[in-house]
Amino acid sequence: MYTQGFAYWRIACLWLMILALFAAVSCSDKSGDATDAVERHKRLAGELRDNKLYNAAIEEYVKILDNEELDGKTRANINYLVAKIYYENLESYEEAAAYYVRARALDPEGSFVEEASRKLVASLEKIGRMLDAKRQLSAATDIDAAPRVEGDVAVARVGGVTIWLSEIERQIQTLPPEMQKQFLSREAKIAFVHNYVATELLYHAAVREDYGSDPEIKRRQSMLYKKLLVDRYVIDKVMPQIHIDTADVRNYYLAHKEDRYDNAPYDSIKATVFLDYQGEKAEAAFSDYISQLSRIEKVEFLDHNVK
Numbered sequence: 001m002y003t004q005g006f007a008y009w010r011i012a013c014l015w016l017m018i019l020a021l022f023a024a025v026s027c028s029d030k031s032g033d034a035t036d037a038v039e040r041h042k043r044l045a046g047e048l049r050d051n052k053l054y055n056a057a058i059e060e061y062v063k064i065l066d067n068e069e070l071d072g073k074t075r076a077n078i079n080y081l082v083a084k085i086y087y088e089n090l091e092s093y094e095e096a097a098a099y100y101v102r103a104r105a106l107d108p109e110g111s112f113v114e115e116a117s118r119k120l121v122a123s124l125e126k127i128g129r130m131l132d133a134k135r136q137l138s139a140a141t142d143i144d145a146a147p148r149v150e151g152d153v154a155v156a157r158v159g160g161v162t163i164w165l166s167e168i169e170r171q172i173q174t175l176p177p178e179m180q181k182q183f184l185s186r187e188a189k190i191a192f193v194h195n196y197v198a199t200e201l202l203y204h205a206a207v208r209e210d211y212g213s214d215p216e217i218k219r220r221q222s223m224l225y226k227k228l229l230v231d232r233y234v235i236d237k238v239m240p241q242i243h244i245d246t247a248d249v250r251n252y253y254l255a256h257k258e259d260r261y262d263n264a265p266y267d268s269i270k271a272t273v274f275l276d277y278q279g280e281k282a283e284a285a286f287s288d289y290i291s292q293l294s295r296i297e298k299v300e301f302l303d304h305n306v307k
Helices: 002-050 054-065 072-089 092-104 113-126 130-139 165-173 175-184 184-209 213-240 244-257 270-296
Strands: 152-159 163-165
Touching: 002 054, 002 072, 002 175, 054 072, 072 113, 092 113, 113 165, 113 184, 152 165, 163 165, 163 184, 165 175, 165 184, 175 184, 184 270, 244 270
Parallel strands: none
Antiparallel strands: 152 163
16 A cells, blocks of 8 residues: 555646746747747847837837836836837937936946936926926936046036036047147137036926028028038048058159149148148049949949030
């Protein structure tokens, strides 16, 4: 009797182990399926964003957020990604602010929190909610509480936001060299700070009155952005192809000595010759690069349609 009972006990234990293993495998499969679904939606959302289909990308991210079993960190990250699209691509700053708030609340220690805090403040400013922006900036003490350059000093404060000397010096360095010389003295730097603050105050006032929505401003902003991109691209891609040799400069002078330089001695106009030769080389390099891009993108001019 004892042996038979022991055998039944062993069989029961075996069945319990099998059932437990089956349940574990089943749960694992479900968890794996959920993870795969999240990754599929994330990949698709990323591809849609890369193709400038921003609203469709947001729809894919929202499908992920609809999963009630989604862990907090992943949910925070998805909210952050949605906020970035609203802020950077759609310029829908109210929606961006809402998703930045959700992302920070869900994962206060996330790697994105500093950027989310900055963009939240900027979003609130862009929709004219300056008091809320100030409150958020004051709460995020890590955003602006300490100088980013060792030995930096504060030179002004606007609504609790610190303006550092390094920021002023960076602004001065963007000016042409001759203009930079005008701001070497302490008095000139102080005047620059006051003008800089005045510009900031006017900018905030314009944001509050929603001047950023003006179609003409948006058009000019788009044109300026395009020019900045093109200028940087030319510097990085076209200019390195320009190689100038001293002998080539002299040969260029000899070829144009009469028709362009009125037989002036080479040494007296060397700098002018160099600039002329450099200009022609740059124009040729630019033309060659445009030709390459035209072939790649199969450009076709329809000049006959121009009236």
